Amino acid sequence: MEIPEQIKKKLTLPAEEHFYAGHTACQGCGAALGLRYVLKAYGRKTIFAIPACCSTIIAGAWPYNTLGANLFQTAFETTGAVLGGIEAALKARGIKVKGEDGVMIVGWAGDGGTADIGLQALSGFLERGHDALYIMYDNEAYMNTGIQRSSSTPYGAWTTNTPGGKRHFLEKRHKKKVIDIVIAHEIPYAATASVAYPEDFIRKLKTAQKTPGPSFIQLFAPCPTGWRSPTDKSIEIARLAVQTAYFPLFEYKEGKYRINMPNPKKEPKPIEEFLKLQGRFKYMTKEDIQVLQEWVLREWEKLKKLAEVFG
């Protein structure tokens, strides 16, 4: 359907759609939304590398492709390395990469494929300085294999291999701070983003497109199936993750930190507000929630300090 010009002018996101209807994500899938925004930002001249994860399925079984861009589906742990190879090939062939008119090479991997099995290839990719963007869509578990924990799963969360039972829950580790590991590589641009704040996300995608060298975006992407949450609450949950400072939005650019919170002066909401919409936290006692709350606030303070000192 053609969008009238006067409406187009008012849109805060690009009108073009390159993510086709008929994809096979669950209802309310944050990852599917994320892909849609990436395609809005970059359009047809994008080469995706997607490893084993839910997005393999979302992109469609052969011969279908629901992404309006060229896509290479690769092995679980290889996103970083494949990006490097694609970039090297385009350079060897004299094809322009990045910038307004160049090709965007985008890795799109889950938290498992990034924080765990793919961490080595990610590190190699960042350290070697390839001209490509790596997006980790963070649904906080291995969803494609049926909701098992990853190192990005938060404290207390139920998963199928860290269940909450009558006496114990098994997930005793806090969420791994992948973005901190990424920033330790001193790359030009790294950011967190959320499907609840698409304008912010698209601005960050545009920044990555303009910035030479490797960029990294960690995108918060709710998964109703794995989080045991209502399919129409994904955006609300993602928004609460930001408002509670559980998943703060910020950017790291050329050594400087900048926090991009919607209401920067506001105190974070209590973490319960984020937890209560999701079945995966229902085993947690008041004390458990307190442990998570303290971690969230401690990390939030740390980030604020970083922005203050290196802002």
Added chain:
Amino acid sequence: MEYKPIRKVVSGNYAAAYAALHARVQVVAAYPITPQTSIIEKIAEFIANGEADIQYVPVESEHSAMAACIGASAAGARAFTATSAQGLALMHEMLHWASGARLPIVMVDVNRAMAPPWSVWDDQTDSLAQRDTGWMQFYAENNQEVYDGVLMAFKVAETVNLPAMVVESAFILSHTYDVVEMIPQELVDEFLPPRKPLYDLADFEREPFSVGSLATPADYYEFRYKIQKAMEEAKKVIKEVGREFGERFGRDYSQMIETYRTDDADFVFMGMGSLMGTVKEAVDILRQEGYKVGAAKVRWFRPFPKEELYELAKNVDGIAVLDRNYSFGMEGILFTEAKGALYNTDAKPLMKNYIVGLGGRDFTVNDVRKIAENMKAVIEKGELDVEVDWYHLKR
């Protein structure tokens, strides 16, 4: 332009590096491992000296080396890497990916024994363990064949859209210097024109497409069948390319099994790689000593030259299969393959397996003589003493 070879004294590894240079590879991604490393070092040197226009990706592991080659090849470039033993084993998953995505990557594997115990010496188990990955495999006897093998491998690979491995032995070739006749760049270019990829991730004119996606049981089977069809096609292409190579450059590779003095032979020694140089020399000596023997060097292990093996086997009484490798719980790997290939034919020579040279154990002309004595006795008796002979075992 008339062909005048450029003679250089180089190691097997440098022969591989020069071949990659002359093949105008565009992307090299690799990780160091003894005894492969000097291939990559030499290529880096070419780049540093401005002799080559290659994108070199110094990755953090062999797994990533193959993944990067896969990315590069899928994005239309001619991609090359090299490794050995543990490195090749680490790549294993990605070898399937390369063939499944129909990418004509060429890799040199320097045959090295698998650990433990640690060993840096020659042994073919590393490459043969990759038998079922959908990679073609060419085994080089000497440095010249390493050089020629890489050039031919690219041409074959890019014709049938499957990856290819050129295999040379640790130290015996990789680090031993010999004269290699190289081909002037202009003539290599005529022989090996720029790659025309099957698909190109940087092609934005066509409908958006995806490679490597999920295939349901309704389609997966056909994808596999097409790989087998490509392997069958490769046999034809290998022979044509081998003949063309001979016509252009004087070294004919049209036989997938190179036969040496087999015409009137009672029995032959069959094997792969550098040990066949020793065997050929031994054949000359044994012939003077009254043995009617020949040598059959399997150049291409994948695709496996069944038909050529049959032609050979129907005319001899026995085949001594020399395996510098082992499949535990069974026997030497070439032995299994050769026996299996002949089972449903009327060629039934006596076949005996000699396990030789594992982990770089020296294998000499005298060893070939002892094997000949034993093989002769076996054939005269008409039955095997043992089927698998751990020849060097300290008894």
